[in-house]
Amino acid sequence: MDWLEVAVQVPPEGVELVADIFQDMGTGGVVIEDPAVILRYAAAADPDEWGVEAPPPGERRPVVKGYLPYGPELAGRLEELSASLNNLELTPAPELRTCYVAEEDWANCWKAYYKPVRVGQRLVVKPSWEDYPVVAGELVIDMDPGMAFGCGAHPTTALCLTLLEKYVQDGETVYDVGTGSGILAIASALLGSERVVAVDHDPVACRTALANIERNGVAGRVKVIEGDLLSCIDGKAGLIVANIIAGIIVGLAAEVSKSLVSGGIFIASGIISERGPEVTAALESAGFSVVERLEDGGWVALVAKAVP
Numbered sequence: 203m204d205w206l207e208v209a210v211q212v213p214p215e216g217v218e219l220v221a222d223i224f225q226d227m228g229t230g231g232v233v234i235e236d237p238a239v240i241l242r243y244a245a246a247a248d249p250d251e252w253g254v255e256a257p258p259p260g261e262r263r264p265v266v267k268g269y270l271p272y273g274p275e276l277a278g279r280l281e282e283l284s285a286s287l288n289n290l291e292l293t294p295a296p297e298l299r300t301c302y303v304a305e306e307d308w309a310n311c312w313k314a315y316y317k318p319v320r321v322g323q324r325l326v327v328k329p330s331w332e333d334y335p336v337v338a339g340e341l342v343i344d345m346d347p348g349m350a351f352g353c354g355a356h357p358t359t360a361l362c363l364t365l366l367e368k369y370v371q372d373g374e375t376v377y378d379v380g381t382g383s384g385i386l387a388i389a390s391a392l393l394g395s396e397r398v399v400a401v402d403h404d405p406v407a408c409r410t411a412l413a414n415i416e417r418n419g420v421a422g423r424v425k426v427i428e429g430d431l432l433s434c435i436d437g438k439a440g441l442i443v444a445n446i447i448a449g450i451i452v453g454l455a456a457e458v459s460k461s462l463v464s465g466g467i468f469i470a471s472g473i474i475s476e477r478g479p480e481v482t483a484a485l486e487s488a489g490f491s492v493v494e495r496l497e498d499g500g501w502v503a504l505v506a507k508a509v510p
Contacts, residue, residue: 223286231382263294326341395441412426
């Protein structure tokens, strides 16, 4: 299938608003590129190896990308998107660019920039095509994200991995809502979870997650389900992790509360910092106590405990 990549450059406060628009349009996934985040990771590794240069001043705003399939409805969907962007009344106004992307190109062109990344105390995320000398005590996640979100470098994923390392308990059940590449489900299994359910509504993400789960040798403990959030899962978990966006987390909070055991943990990420208080309020209204908050690069992750 061929796709149209739609890239919208926005001021930081517009990132989640545009992501919400793409989500409502059913793009099946959203990519957020923040130059400040990319440069920080490049500086922490080997800048020459990463090959990342500082963008010109006018291009330092974040870019939100969605992907629309080519077809008879494409023109109408672009008009819908343009109208929605105009209604945001952002300053400066969003700038929209499009380009053709073949599915094979989409899945491979970014690989030159994906290098092993250490997260937390023990976790290392490495691309499947890179060699990495494992140090005793490390838990290495071998990833090929393909067309799905989640390679460990973005702050939202890194925050979740850091918190999973702290909160996953041996033998417990974990639900990964919006699994993407499957990275958080794999991490949960490697950290000791006995049963992990990874859910995503995107069939491409589900296939990618399943391949990564098998690559990491945890297929016996991780099940991938194509479905909508928690509606397709029966039973309760000791921990639920959702690296999505604030608007969905707010709407999901009550359902998460019902899907956790008493005292269970909900790790919520993908939250732009400005919406942190809103998500916190929603979690507290759903009967949670927010026990930890981490922030990186303008993104927030919250840890909420189900109050007995």
